[in-house]
Amino acid sequence: MTGTDTKAPAFRILGTTGDVTNCEHCHRRGLRKTVILLPLDEDGAADGDPIHYGTGCAATALRTTSYKIRTAARAADIQATIARRTEQRDRAAWALPRLEDFRANLARRMAAGDDADTVATAHANRLGSAVWRYAPELREQAEAEAREAYAVGGLDAVLALYDRHIATAGRLSRLDPVIY
Ligand SMILES: [Zn+2]
Incomplete structure (x- = not known):
């Protein structure tokens, strides 16, 4: 022994x-x-x-003691939350310039008078791939929203959808992971 x-x-x-x-x-x-x-x-x-x-x-x-377990578990929960929020912030910061580039591309193609259906299809995919970077679970929803927006309001509505996602990614990218 x-x-x-x-x-x-x-x-x-x-x-x-x-x-x-x-x-x-x-x-x-x-x-x-x-x-x-x-x-x-x-x-x-x-x-x-x-x-x-x-x-x-x-x-x-x-x-x-149970007290020490509870204290340590609470501290671990806080660390896990901070880690998750840090990752979310970093993903959003990565996605933001891409969303802005894609939006600028859409505006250019609208100004150039490119075929609207073709542009809309390409941008549903682009928006989905950018959203996937910060919210993977929302990719298909973002693509569906882009198609829906185009069907209802044309390319102007797709541009507005980019603005909404840019605002969301911008907000997430400025999050302080420690304050919640
Ligand atoms: Zn037990």
């Missing part, structure tokens, strides 16, 4: 979730939230998939 046998099993607290409401340790159900624990090997690297424990079982597993 070595001294390491008395060490608490190593986990990193990743945060909390309301998506899993049963403790994988004691199998208690109907918890409001569970703590997400990442098992670590002795070098501190991830060792398997995250597990979900109630606060009490997490405290026992980490040989600490």
Whole structure:
């Protein structure tokens, strides 16, 4: 027997979730939230998939108090939120100049009198690809909106749709990830 046998099993607290409401340790159900624990090997690297424990079982597993678990989980949740918002901001900052370029291209082609149907089809795709950069789940919706806008209001309506997306991406790109 070595001294390491008395060490608490190593986990990193990743945060909390309301998506899993049963403790994988004691199998208690109907918890409001569970703590997400990442098992670590002795070098501190991830060792398997995250597990979900109630606060009490997490405290026992980490040989600490429920209070400390809650405090650490809250801090991890805040870090995760900041990381998510930072990524969203960076994606929006990447998309913004593309949206502006595409809008300028549309304005040029309108001024040049290019075939409106051709221009509208190309720009539904372009808008979708730019929106995909900051909101992947909205790509198809953005393309559908561009086609709808063209059907209803012609290329002027597509231009207005660019303005709306430019405003959204602009707002997201200026977000302070730490303030929420
Ligand atoms: Zn439990």
